[in-house]
Each structure stands twice: as C-alpha cells, then as structure tokens.
Amino acid sequence: MSIDKETARKVAHLARIAVPEDRLDGLAGEFNAILGFIEQLQEVDVDGVEPMVSVTPMRLKRREDVVTDGSQQDAVLANAPDAREGFFAVPKVVE
Amino acid sequence: MTLTDLTIAEARDALRAGETTALALTEAHLEAVEAAGALNAFVHHTPEIARDQAKHADERIRRGDAPNMCGIPIGVKDLFCTKGVASQAGSKILDGFKPEYESTITDKLFTSGAVMLGKLNMDEFAMGSSNETSTYGNAVNPWRAGNSDAALTPGGSSGGSAAAVAARLCLGALGTDTGGSIRQPAAFTGITGIKPTYGRCSRWGIVAFASSLDQAGPMTRSVRDAAIFLEAMAGHDPKDSTSAELAVPDFEAMLTGDIRGQVIGIPKEYRMDDMPEEIDQLWQKGIDMLRDAGAEIRDISLPHTKYALPAYYVIAPAEASSNLARYDGVRFGHRAKLSQGDGITEMYEKTRAEGFGDEVQRRVMVGTYVLSAGFYDAYYNRARKVRALIKKDFEDVFADGIDAILTPATPSSAFELGANFSPIEMYLNDVFTVTVNLAGLPGIAVPTGQDRRGLPMGLQLIGKPWEEGALLNVASCLEERAGFVARPEKWW
Numbered sequence: 061m062s063i064d065k066e067t068a069r070k071v072a073h074l075a076r077i078a079v080p081e082d083r084l085d086g087l088a089g090e091f092n093a094i095l096g097f098i099e100q101l102q103e104v105d106v107d108g109v110e111p112m113v114s115v116t117p118m119r120l121k122r123r124e125d126v127v128t129d130g131s132q133q134d135a136v137l138a139n140a141p142d143a144r145e146g147f148f149a150v151p152k153v154v155e
Numbered sequence: 156m157t158l159t160d161l162t163i164a165e166a167r168d169a170l171r172a173g174e175t176t177a178l179a180l181t182e183a184h185l186e187a188v189e190a191a192g193a194l195n196a197f198v199h200h201t202p203e204i205a206r207d208q209a210k211h212a213d214e215r216i217r218r219g220d221a222p223n224m225c226g227i228p229i230g231v232k233d234l235f236c237t238k239g240v241a242s243q244a245g246s247k248i249l250d251g252f253k254p255e256y257e258s259t260i261t262d263k264l265f266t267s268g269a270v271m272l273g274k275l276n277m278d279e280f281a282m283g284s285s286n287e288t289s290t291y292g293n294a295v296n297p298w299r300a301g302n303s304d305a306a307l308t309p310g311g312s313s314g315g316s317a318a319a320v321a322a323r324l325c326l327g328a329l330g331t332d333t334g335g336s337i338r339q340p341a342a343f344t345g346i347t348g349i350k351p352t353y354g355r356c357s358r359w360g361i362v363a364f365a366s367s368l369d370q371a372g373p374m375t376r377s378v379r380d381a382a383i384f385l386e387a388m389a390g391h392d393p394k395d396s397t398s399a400e401l402a403v404p405d406f407e408a409m410l411t412g413d414i415r416g417q418v419i420g421i422p423k424e425y426r427m428d429d430m431p432e433e434i435d436q437l438w439q440k441g442i443d444m445l446r447d448a449g450a451e452i453r454d455i456s457l458p459h460t461k462y463a464l465p466a467y468y469v470i471a472p473a474e475a476s477s478n479l480a481r482y483d484g485v486r487f488g489h490r491a492k493l494s495q496g497d498g499i500t501e502m503y504e505k506t507r508a509e510g511f512g513d514e515v516q517r518r519v520m521v522g523t524y525v526l527s528a529g530f531y532d533a534y535y536n537r538a539r540k541v542r543a544l545i546k547k548d549f550e551d552v553f554a555d556g557i558d559a560i561l562t563p564a565t566p567s568s569a570f571e572l573g574a575n576f577s578p579i580e581m582y583l584n585d586v587f588t589v590t591v592n593l594a595g596l597p598g599i600a601v602p603t604g605q606d607r608r609g610l611p612m613g614l615q616l617i618g619k620p621w622e623e624g625a626l627l628n629v630a631s632c633l634e635e636r637a638g639f640v641a642r643p644e645k646w647w
Contacts, residue, residue, distance in 0.1 A: 067524075071520050071523055071527070072520060073504075074523045075507075075516075075519050075522075075523040076500070076503040076507055077504060077508050077511065078501075078504035079516075087517075087520070090517055090578065091520070091524065093577065093578065093579060094468060094517075094521055094578065094579065095521075097464075097465055097579050097582075098465045098468055098469055098525075098538075099465075100461070100462060100465045101462060101465050101466060101469070101534075101537050101538060101541055102537070104459070104462055104537075104540075104541050104544065106537060106540040106541065106544070109540040109543050109544060110540070110543060111536045111539030111540050111542075111543065112546065113539075114367075114397075115367060115542075115546065115593075115595030116352070116353055116397070116595050116620065118354070118397070118399070121393075121400075123393070132255075135256075136255075138253075138255055139251075139252050139254075139255070139488070140487065141484060141485070141487075141488070141489070141490035142490065148486060150485055150499055150502065151493060151497060151498050151499050151502055152499075153498070153499050
C-alpha cells in the first residue's frame, strides 16, 4: 500500500488540517514510512481472534438517566475564541 | 536538613513531627524553581496558589488532620486540567485555555493537602519521547554526560515532570503514560515512575490522547514515595466510566521488602540484537539483585512483543484523531485569523494547521487514514486483534506462576536534544514500555545504574493487573540493592 500526493491531500482534508500544496509530497513520504512500519502486522496470524474492545474486562457502568449538571452558560463560554449573546460564534454555515 | 533533598516520606514525617512547615517546604521549592529556568521544566508558575495551599496544609497538620500528601510540594504535568490555571497539553492550539474545572486527580491531591508549584513541560498532547514537540520549547535534562555540556533530553512525554523531580524542584510530579511517557523519562533522569493498571486512576480532566491507553501516575525519587503518591491519586471516579470500582490498598504498607519465593520472568523477546552492552549488563545485574532478594528467576516468552509498536502506532493515532477532533477553534483555545469569504471548513483547517505541531498533525492524519473507509479492517481491526494477542501473552505467563517481569526500561540512556531522529527511530524509545499499555498492566521504572558517561539507566518491572502494591514491593527490593544515590551536579 503506497500513499500518493492525492491520497495525502484527501487525508489532510478528512482530518481538517490545511496542508500547503508544496508539503503534500513530503507528507505522503512520511505516511509511507509509518505505514511501512505498521505493515508488519500483516505477518501475524489473527484468525479467530476477536478485536480488543476493552483492555480491562468490565461491563460499562450505567447511571440513572437524570440531569446531574448544567446552568453554567458563563463557564461553558468562558474559553471560547468568539462568544456572543450566550452563544459560540462561528463563520456563516448556511447560505 | 536541606528541604529540597527530602523524599516525600521524609517530608511527611518532618511535617508531622513539627520539624518544618509546609510553607517553609514550599518556599524552598519555589526558590529552586525560580533558579532553574534553564531546565524549562515549569512552564506555568503558581506561587500564590502554592503559598495559599501550604498555609492551609499547615493548619491541618497543626490540627492533626494531615493525610500523607498534606503540605507536599508537587508539580503537575500540563496535560491535567487545573481550574483557573493554564492547561495547554504543551500545544499552541490550547493557548490561553484556563479550565473552569479541576481534574479528578488534582482535585483528590489538593483535597488531601498537596501543594501545586506549577505546571510542567511535556511533548505536545503527550506525543513524543524527547519533549521536543512542546510549544514551550524543550525541557532539559539536569544530567549531563561526563564532561560534556551538551543539552540532553529528559525524555518524553513527561519530560518536564522528570527534569523537575530529578533537579529537586519538587518532591514529586504528576505524569501520564500512553506508551511509556512516565517510565522512559524516569529512566532518563534517574528517578522512579509508575504507570498503574488501566482504570486505577481517573482520567477525568486529563486532556485525552489515546483513551484506551492513557493512565496517570506519579514520578518520585523513591519507590516508597511512588507508593504514597499513587495511593493519593487512585480510586474509583463516577465521572470516568473506565475507572475501576476497586478499593485502593495501603500501598506503602505493602513495602515489606520480602519477595522470597516470588517468581520473576525474564522475557527473551526483550533481548534486542542492537541493544547497547551497558543496558544488557544492567538487566543482568537486576536479575542478580532480585535473585539475591530471594526471588526465583525464570526465562519466559512473550511471543508477540515485536508487534507491539506497530499495533500501538495504529491504535494510538486512531484514538488521537478522534479525541483531537474537538480542537476546532470554536469552544476553547486558538482560532486562526480568517480571510474574507472563509467559511467554517476553512476555519477548522487553518486553526488546526496553525495550532497543531508537525508530530501531532502527522499522528492525527495517520489515525484518520487507518480509520477511513476501506482501511479500517486492514489496519485498525487487525491492530486490535494483535493487541488482544499481546495481552494474552502476559495472561499466559501470569497463569504459569510468574509474579512480575523484569526488563530494561529503555533501549538507551538519555540522548542529545536536536539529535534529529526520524519519527520511526523516535518511536523505538518505547519498545520495552508500550506492551504494558497495550495490555493495561502496571509497570514501574526504577533507577538501577549509570552508564560509562555517568548517565542514569533504569529497569522496568511489570506486574499483574491491580497488583501495584506487590509490584512496588518488588521494585523496592531492586531499589534497595541497586543503591542508586547519584544525582545530577547543579549547572543550571
């Protein structure tokens, strides 16, 4: 499996990271080095092995479906780069 | 009595005996921190909080209501959210972020009276083995090689924590460990660091890297201190659904120094062809020390060891790409300046390109790739199957009567900052530690010797799940026989 410039562009976009055009070839090379390393996993016989879901066997705990928190609008917005009138503000998303 | 040279146990006893005060301990350490700018270990200083906490601690000690950590000055890795105090995970993307809440672990520690001196340097989002990916610049190892004045790495990702403890800037520090980030820096700086069993400590309020692997643990100057510190951190937390509902034992009381009849496994797969002779000799010395303590030594096999790093470099980036999706420039931290006409997608893409460093970008994108349609089975699911096999390797040897496993902690001693390794070469630092995270086991690095240039080297002990107490006891036997008393000569 080899990653080309177009795949690198696609992955960068999926990850929502802007990568300048002149960096894409280099990035593809870095991906290929890492994927080459990971490729060793293909040697392992994994027939009949279940993929690990939880490293510690435990039943996911449940709790009552009740409100435990809330009414902290100021705290929630305190770290926002742009908050207005009690909301997070972002560029226009609908035309 | 030099206050900064005390262990946590000694400081606790001195406080209770009225031989010193929390405020005096705190002032001594604040002074040491101020004088150690060259180490770049502390990146956010909190002297007002420290003095306030110390005064409260002194009141409690006077009332006779002092838990073990009461009045003990510590440093906190920047990965922990601390209320009202910058918590950036070593990343530019969290510039200016001051949490409105306290992580469960720091809350527990502060409730028990511990004193926070400040936040400690680390690799960005805990991704690195040399502290060189930090937005704050490199943390520097207080140790130097022989007569050289070249700056060495304290290791990573908990590099600031390791440097601070080794340089006596704090009595202990919080670290976190996803693939070796407590144990490798501990080994590089001649201190003790334990990664507990997955689920022993709450992850709530710790900035997430790879949630199925991340665990917090203490970094200290003795095994006893690690036992005391860990006990104050551990325990069930309803806010972390993976934290275990198990009672926390008195780890310190389990340090009996008696390991007669215990069986210590020596895994043949950890003997690497290109391993430096000094590491191999250290390992052999460690075997002799544990035999001397009355343990039985047995050769064992952990056949899937070789595949641990490749599996890790699928699973950790996959989880990181999901966890780091939250850094979108909307709710906290950095947002890129936008150009006319930029929409929300450009805001995400520019913010993340500016805010994440190279290594974080690389791992997020690798994670995105291995999770993408068409590759999920070939990479991610296969890695999770290999992870199951790695865990089974350990279960098999424990079922065969092995009590603990002894290995080297790292494939080398500390290397120079700026050594310019490729990503894969850097990843190999975790070759002995990463299996432990994949299997969810407790592991501890203990300083055991020095190489010919005088740099510290450590050995790793791996224990059974939830048996940190027994593991610490084996570590104390190693510590006692190694008699590691060397300390870095002050140059900073």
